[in-house]
Amino acid sequence: MSENAGLMQDKARGETVKILFIDDEFIEFRSLKKTLSAVTEPMVELDYAQSVRDALAKIGSDRFDLILLDNRLLPNADFRQTVPKLRAASYTGPIGVISMDVSDSYFQQFQDYGVDFRIGKDELDVETLQYIIREYVRYDMPDVWKDDYNI
Template identity: 45%
Template sequence: MTKTFRVLLVDDEEIEYKLLTKRFSKLAHSAIDLVYAADINRAVELLGEGGFDLLLVDNRLARGEDFRHNVPRLRKTGYVGPIGVISSDLAGAHFDRFEDYGADFRMSKDELDQRSIQFLLDEYSSRGAPKDLDEDL
């Protein structure tokens, strides 16, 4: 049975939502329910509803603040799922420090194709934590 993943896209360009919706609709082995937030405040609201498997956050949103401000803000909601920083341009030494700001990965928007989103979904679900990480041990 195909599992449906709930993914939140935070991007001030709605065209990106339309592009990714089209791209992700062709996945062979998973289904994606892509939810859209145009700004960080709306993203925080939606996170309050819960149930997201993955967040894709545009590096720079309309107010000009980049992931170094926005990802910690999303983490403060208590969300402990994966967050990816996406951007048209990943140049800049600060992108190498994405983990310091609570992000799990960075990826250019061009790279975010069907193979890559499938890899991300697998990485954060079925591959998950190794068996020897059982909390009870």
């Protein structure tokens, strides 16, 4: 591969946000995929894993900019058991836990387990997903700060 082709490939990769969605219910993946189809900026590529074991295999063979993880996966494991496994596999990107109910008291400790944010399934819409991507994947520095970081 030529150097120019490699740079073009890196640039294209940088313009697409790759999200891994982990949920034991395929219908949830279909629902999120439909919601994400309305996101026009940035381009989003969504991949799916039905279990943490499947997710670990995908993390080992591909790169992801963001992981969205269902709180409860069979057999009754919640983020306190699943997120440490993802972190142990050297995934350092943002992880968001999705749940029908994020009011349980153990959700207050989410950062202790390597979770970046938590969100209710009913809150996932186009605007929220774009915000999550801007906030956790592509931090948009205010223009007034950019001069301070130019070398």
